[in-house]
Amino acid sequence: MGTHDIIFNGIAAFLTISIYTFLYKDNPFYKFAEHLVVGVSAGYFTVILYFNGFVPKLIEPLKQEKFYYILPAILGLMIWTRFSRKWSWISRFSLAFYIGSGAGIAIPLYIQNFVIRQLSATMLPVGVSTWPLITNILIIIGVFCALTYFYFSKEHTGAFGASAKFGIWTLMVGFGAGFGLTVMGRVSLLAERVVFLRDYLSELFKYLS
Amino acid sequence: MMSSFFLYSSSWFDFNRINVFIILGAFFIFVIYFIREAKAGKSLFVRRIAGLDAIEEAVGRATEMGKPILYISGIEDMDNLQTVASMIILGNVAEMVARYEVPLLVPICRPFVVPVAEEAVKQGYSKAGRPDAYNKNNVRYISDEQFAYTAGVNGIMLRDRPAANFMFGSFFAESLIMAETGFSTGAIQVAGTANIHQLPFFVVACDYTIIGEELFATSAYLSKEPKLLGSLKGSDLAKFLIMVSLIIGALLETFGITKFTSWFSVQ
Numbered sequence A: 001m002g003t004h005d006i007i008f009n010g011i012a013a014f015l016t017i018s019i020y021t022f023l024y025k026d027n028p029f030y031k032f033a034e035h036l037v038v039g040v041s042a043g044y045f046t047v048i049l050y051f052n053g054f055v056p057k058l059i060e061p062l063k064q065e066k067f068y069y070i071l072p073a074i075l076g077l078m079i080w081t082r083f084s085r086k087w088s089w090i091s092r093f094s095l096a097f098y099i100g101s102g103a104g105i106a107i108p109l110y111i112q113n114f115v116i117r118q119l120s121a122t123m124l125p126v127g128v129s130t131w132p133l134i135t136n137i138l139i140i141i142g143v144f145c146a147l148t149y150f151y152f153s154k155e156h157t158g159a160f161g162a163s164a165k166f167g168i169w170t171l172m173v174g175f176g177a178g179f180g181l182t183v184m185g186r187v188s189l190l191a192e193r194v195v196f197l198r199d200y201l202s203e204l205f206k207y208l209s
Numbered sequence B: 001m002m003s004s005f006f007l008y009s010s011s012w013f014d015f016n017r018i019n020v021f022i023i024l025g026a027f028f029i030f031v032i033y034f035i036r037e038a039k040a041g042k043s044l045f046v047r048r049i050a051g052l053d054a055i056e057e058a059v060g061r062a063t064e065m066g067k068p069i070l071y072i073s074g075i076e077d078m079d080n081l082q083t084v085a086s087m088i089i090l091g092n093v094a095e096m097v098a099r100y101e102v103p104l105l106v107p108i109c110r111p112f113v114v115p116v117a118e119e120a121v122k123q124g125y126s127k128a129g130r131p132d133a134y135n136k137n138n139v140r141y142i143s144d145e146q147f148a149y150t151a152g153v154n155g156i157m158l159r160d161r162p163a164a165n166f167m168f169g170s171f172f173a174e175s176l177i178m179a180e181t182g183f184s185t186g187a188i189q190v191a192g193t194a195n196i197h198q199l200p201f202f203v204v205a206c207d208y209t210i211i212g213e214e215l216f217a218t219s220a221y222l223s224k225e226p227k228l229l230g231s232l233k234g235s236d237l238a239k240f241l242i243m244v245s246l247i248i249g250a251l252l253e254t255f256g257i258t259k260f261t262s263w264f265s266v267q
Helices: A003-023 A028-063 A067-083 A088-122 A131-149 A158-208 B015-039 B050-065 B081-100 B113-127 B146-160 B174-184 B199-205 B214-223 B226-254 B259-263
Strands: B069-074 B104-108 B139-141 B164-170 B188-193 B208-211
Touching: A003 A028, A003 A158, A003 B146, A028 A067, A028 B146, A067 A088, A067 B113, A088 A131, A088 B015, A088 B081, A088 B113, A088 B226, A131 A158, A131 B226, A158 B199, B015 B226, B050 B069, B050 B081, B050 B164, B050 B188, B050 B208, B050 B214, B069 B081, B069 B146, B081 B104, B081 B113, B081 B164, B081 B214, B104 B113, B104 B146, B113 B139, B146 B174, B164 B174, B174 B188, B174 B199, B188 B199, B188 B214, B199 B208, B208 B214, B214 B226, B226 B259
Parallel strands: B069 B104, B069 B164, B104 B139, B164 B188, B188 B208
Antiparallel strands: none
């Protein structure tokens, strides 16, 4: 590792440890690292926004005489009227367009992928002759009972309440499995940072000696 | 010499997805019907969501302790439906908070969400009759970057020590970091998200978790808006039909009849 790498990896190691000091309590090192990452990310994203947003989606099309791109640019400029008390009502048009178009695109995709495809995949044959048929019963009962939990037009009482209770247990079993899986992933991220710090310290000692 | 050429043009309607169109159309009809019923003043029953009691308890506790309330609306933009639902809940929380004169801190991840959050909080304060108590500086943009935002929110939790943390919206890997930090400060925490991969962390680290669709039901229940109530009832009817279809489809598949199930397949 050359001098350049020692310095920049040293900064990375210092910031890593500064963030980890948060586990003890709030302190100036954590505050410094926090403010640095917030400030740098704001600056970084401004540049990213310019080169990945403005240039390909406004400046380049206008250079190609696609003047209809001015319309979304005007909608974007209208948002800036938020800063004026007198004219801030103009920004509501842009907000309405953005939220409306977002919902309009998202809703059919959600219905298709999270409702219809899931429903089609859950319509499984049931029986007791083979193990897959038995597990299909569990899947269908689990999905049915989980749906009853999210049914808001009836109180969870009687048989319906029992079904909803089984539904939430099914959900919690799923959450437990998801939790265990994700915690394993997070521990591997921690292991990667510990390996980085170990390797940096060994390179630093080699460089200094 | 014969030459041929092909003209390509995209079609206006994809007949391979007619089933999606029919189901979506039916869903819209249900929603519009119930919205009209709600607007006509008909009482539409919605069971009380248990998480609502937790929200009121959290606001009460913050008032007793004289400490601020922190409201986190997720890290997605306004095109995400969870963020929209979060803004509605924020307006209602702001109305509750305004009555008790407790500061409401709202750190935001996306610039586009800032004006919507400001509007929601301002309207909440106005509805409570306390427009003068609204402090624009309490709704602040932190950063677009996921973990820079998380670091900023953690800093607010450690320094301002809010008595109650509300986390409603779309969250990803930062959910556990924020929930654990809030837990370490002793705050009462109520969270809600439809991101199923983050629900386990909220269930573990928060005092109460609003799961999945309960987030949207909470926004409808709190606001009592005819449009939201109508949407909830419409989706309930759709859910009922889904449950019936599931049973019918499973029985038909068991007897080897696959035509019903194949109608639901999407290409």
